Amino acid sequence: MKIYQNLSEFQRLENAVVTIGTFDGVHFGHQKIIRQLVAKAKADHGESVILTFFPHPRMIIDPENQDLKLINTINEKAAILKELGVDHLIITPFTRDFSNQTPEEYIQHTLVENIGTKHIIIGYDHRFGKDRTGNLTDLKAAGVHFGFTVEEIMEQDIHDVAVSSTKIRQALLAGDVSLAADYLGYPFSIFGRVIKGDKIGRTIGFPTANLFVEETYKLIPGDGIYAVTVEMSLESEKLKGKSEKSKLQSGDTGIKPTASTLSLQPSTFRGMAYIGQRPTINGMTRNIEVNIFDFDQEIYGQDIKMNFLKFLRHDVKFTGLEALTLQLQKDKAATLAFFASQDSH
Incomplete structure (x- = not known):
């Protein structure tokens, strides 16, 4: 075209x-x-x-x-x-x-x-x-x-x-990304660039990539936690090494390594995304973050595509980071269960 x-x-x-x-x-x-x-x-x-x-x-x-x-x-x-x-x-x-x-x-x-x-x-x-x-x-x-x-x-x-x-639009604003996908015929997605955050997620075992969406007119789904896939291009040599480690830790997570060259290869990962103002730490701005499962590369400045597959829960304020961490563990389990159900179909 x-x-x-x-x-x-x-x-x-x-x-x-x-x-x-x-x-x-x-x-x-x-x-x-x-x-x-x-x-x-x-x-x-x-x-x-x-x-x-x-x-x-x-x-x-x-x-x-x-x-x-x-x-x-x-x-x-x-x-x-x-x-x-x-x-x-x-x-x-x-x-x-x-x-x-x-x-x-x-x-x-x-x-x-x-x-x-x-x-x-x-x-x-x-x-x-x-x-x-x-x-x-x-x-x-x-x-x-x-x-x-x-x-x-x-x-x-x-x-x-x-x-x-x-x-x-109504479905997305309500967080119902599954219904939106039914109407669209494909999962709703957003493109953005990974920027530096305050790295609080790392301290509680859930490092996140913070996403900056340049187009201010782009509709962003309602606040909450979502099961997502993340698409990006990585050096395949690094990807291959990480993939082998991932399989030992938690089984196949959807990473599809290619030939071990140093060229950039498109790759898809699974994870859970957060949209909201982070009320537990009294956040002042609306953030878009994603915890990519079994992934530890530095991707600051990388352009990624995030596909929204399922809404998990609304954003809530917890009593502190310990309570938030416990909930995030439950969220990850729910996300993995969702992907397991998709894999079995």
């Missing part, structure tokens, strides 16, 4: 099959539309094109509102769309100038002259142009004039997309 950061980077196609939207989450509802797009492009010997917007239109129209949180960052979204077989992803900066185009200007300049649209798949309630005055009827009329066809997404499918997006 080719990615363009602006319409100006895109080379007009002869036979573009297009859909437009923010596609936040790229959940089951979105995937149905995108598969429809890809199938149509193949049937017409054309190329599939998704036109999306970043920043999100609401960030521009209502910049004072900090409540908007997105399920995907733009990079996460692009990775999922690539897996679905999309040929071209155009990430159009949503600016006030762009939003002030008339519907006629938008159709002629964006869809026809810049993209080369021959077929567009769009929702019955799609609005575009200045003050969102353009609609499906306008698009169909323009199609007759400019020589493209319009395919309407059914009302029920549009409803399912809207409902699913709302339910996913």
Whole structure:
């Protein structure tokens, strides 16, 4: 899949099959539309094109509102769309100038002259142009004039997309990552960089990697403890040595070592994550931390992906570090039991 950061980077196609939207989450509802797009492009010997917007239109129209949180960052979204077989992803900066185009200007300049649209798949309630005055009827009329066809997404499918997006956000904020995964069709994840913390976890036998998420608009699940997997790239020679030690200590934990070269190899680990303000030590900021099982490498500055698989418990304040340690031992046992149940399926 080719990615363009602006319409100006895109080379007009002869036979573009297009859909437009923010596609936040790229959940089951979105995937149905995108598969429809890809199938149509193949049937017409054309190329599939998704036109999306970043920043999100609401960030521009209502910049004072900090409540908007997105399920995907733009990079996460692009990775999922690539897996679905999309040929071209155009990430159009949503600016006030762009939003002030008339519907006629938008159709002629964006869809026809810049993209080369021959077929567009769009929702019955799609609005575009200045003050969102353009609609499906306008698009169909323009199609007759400019020589493209319009395919309407059914009302029920549009409803399912809207409902699913709302339910996913609600589920994540409540910590119900299992329900969110059911709607998404994949585990919710966050990407971030490992930064230095105050190392209190080390003193009680539960060292954690503290995660910094750069994108402030990224939705973070509700406070609590979660069973997670962690994906990162490591030197495989180190990984192999650690893997052998891990097997002796507690059995296979999902680490899949590769050939013992010194190249970086993608690896997946299991662990338990914490999100919250650490009330037991009177924490002042909201932290994202993960205790990676059977792992002792220094990974400061490393970019990692954390997949949320199961909510274990809410965040609570304990009487002290001793009580917290006892609970963390129970949490780890519960996490290991969850993974054991998954392995047995």
